[in-house]
Amino acid sequence: MKIVRHTTWICALAILPMAGAAIVARADAGPSASAAELKSALAAAPTTSTLANGDPGGTITGTVNDVPVGDAKTGLTLGDVANQVGQNKIAVNFVWTLVTGFLVMFMQAGFAMVEAGLCRVKNANHTYMMNFFVYGCGLFAYWIIGFAIQMGGAAGNGNLGGLQSLNTEHLITLFGTHWGIFGECGMFLAGHTYDVGVMVIFLFEMVFMDTALTIVTGACAERWKFLAFAVSSVLMGAFTYPLYGNWAWGGGWLSQLGVNLGLGKGYCDFAGSGVVHAVGGITALAVAMIVGPRIGKYNRDGSSNAIIGHDISAVLIGCFILAFGWFGFNPGSTLGASAAGNLRIGSIAVNTMLAGCTGTFGAILYMWAMKGKPDASMSGNGLLAGLVAITAPSGFVSTMGAAIIGLVAGVLVCLSCAFVENYLKVDDPVGAISVHGTNGLWGVLSIGFFADGTSNYGGSWNGVTGSVTGLFYGDSSQLVAQIVGCATLVGFVFSFSFVLNWILDLIVGQRVSIETEVAGLDLPEMGQLGYPEFVFRPEPDYMQAAERMAVA
C-alpha cells in the first residue's frame, strides 16, 4: 500500500512540470500565431486607393483597418481586437436599448389618441394636453429623484457595461435577512452617475415610467382638474412608480425573494405588466375613486349610461401605434441584443404579436357572442389587454403560452370593464383600470403558471441560478413570488396612491367645478377648444340613438 502511494506521488510530481511546460508552450505559441494572423490580415486589407474606387458590394468596407490601435508604436495587438469586440457588444446593446426606448416614447402618441378618441369632443383638448404634459411632469420628476429611488442600487448589468456607479441600495434587516427598499444615487444624474451606460438605462426606464403615468389620465378624463393632474403626476413619477420599480427591477426586496426565501427566481416581471401597467392601472383606480364619476354617467338607481367617445378612428389608430411601440417595450427589456441569452428577442417579439392578436380575438368574440356586436372600442381594449398581459411573461413563455395569456386577457378586459362600471360604480371612460390594472395583475400571475424554463439570460435571474419556471413546468414556488408581487401592487401601491391623492384632494381639489364639467373642460381649463370649427351640440339626436344602441 505504501509503495503504491509513493509511486502515485512520484508520478504526480513528474506530470506537473510536464503540464506546466505544455501550458507555457501554448502561451508562447498563441500570441505569436495570432500576431502573425493579424499581420497577414493587415497585409490583405484593402488600401486607401482600393477604397477610393468605391465599394458597391459592401465587401471591403469594415476590415481590420477599422480596429482602433491602442499604441501606434506596437501596432495592432490582440488586446486591441479584444477591446473592440467588447465595445462592439456594448455598442450593439446601447443602440438596441435606445432605439427600443424611442419606440416606447412614441407610445405616448398612441395613448393620447386612444384616450382623447374615447372622450367627448368638448374635452378633447384637455385630454390631449394631459397626455402631452404628463411626459414633461414625469420626466422632470424622474430626473430629479425618481430614477435614483428606482435604479440607484441596480449595479451589475453586464449588457450595458456594468452600470457600476449605481451602487447604493438602502437596506433594512428583517428576521435576519437584508431587504432592498430604495436606491440612493443618481439624483439629477450627477456625480458618478454621469456615465454613458447610466444615461442609456435612464432613458429606457424613464419612458416606461411615463407610460405608467399616462394610464391614470385616461381613467380620470373629462373631470380631472389640470392642476391636480399635474401635481399628482409629478408625485407619481417621483415616488409611487420608482418605489415599486426598485422592488422589482432595482435590486429591491421583491426581486430578492428567490435569493432570500427560495421562492423561484424571485418576483419576475420581464417588461412591466406589474411595474408599469398594474402600477398605472391600480393608481388609476385609486384616483378615479377619489375624483368620482362624471355627471350623467350613473342614474339615481345606480344604472349606468354609455357616454360615447367622439372619434373611434383615433382610438383604433392609437391602438395600432401602441401595438407598434410595444415592440420596444418587450423585446427592448432584454437591455441588449448581444450576449447573455439576448437572441431571445425574436421569441419575445413574436410572443408580443401573438398575445395582442389573441387578445383582440378574445374581446371581439366575447362581445359579438354575448352582446351581439364586435364592439370597436372593446376590440381595441382587447388588443391592449393582450399586450399588457404578455408584457411580464414575454421573455419566459412559449408562443402557445403567449397565445393563451392573450386570449384570457381579451375576455378578462370585457368582464372587468363591466364589473368596474356596474358593480364598483367607478367611472373609467377609457377602460384603463381593466386594461392595465386587471390585465397587469393577470400578466404577473401568468408567469407563475406558464414560464417554461427555457430562457437563459446569462444563466440566472435575480441572482438565482437557472431559468424562470412556472407551476405548469414544475416550480410552484415561482407562483408564490408572483402572488406576493400582486399583493404588493394591490396592498401597497393602491394604499399609497389612494392616501397621496386623498391628501391632494384636500389641499388642491381633484375635480373641476360642475359648470366646467358641463361646459366641457376645453375652454375653462385649456382656454381653447380641441376642434374650434365644430358646431357643438350638447345633446344631439344621433348621440342619444348611439347611447340606446351602445353595447358597452
Place this chain on the structure above:
Amino acid sequence: MAATKSQGRNFALFMAGLTAVCAGIAFSDSGIAKVVLLVGAVVLAISLWGLFKIKPLEGKTGGGAQPAVMKLIGVAVVLGGWLFVLLGLHLAAGVGARMVTSIVGFAVSIAGIFFVLVPAVNKNAIWKA
C-alpha cells in the same frame, strides 16, 4: 373658475420647491445644500398653502363628501392584507403554506377595496343626489 394665473404661479412654486428639496438631498455633502433643502421645503409649503387658499374659489364640484373614517378603515384593511402576506412569508416555511398566506392576504386587500373603500367613496356620490 377653472384654470387661473394663481394656479399656474403656485404650481411653478411647487416645482421649484420640490427641485430645491431634491437638490438639497442630492448634494447633501456640501454646506450650501442644507440651506437649499430648507429653502426648498419652505417654498414647497408656501405653494401648497397657496393652492389650499384658492381651492374654495373654484366653485362646487360634482363629487359629494366622502366619509373619512370609513376611508381610513378601508386603507387600513388594504394595507393589513399586504402586511399579512409579508408576515406569512417569514412565519410559514413551506411553499404551500406561503402560498395560502399570500392568497389570503391578497384577498383581504381586494376585499378592503371592494367592500369598504368603494362603498365609502360612493356613499355620497353625485348620482345619488
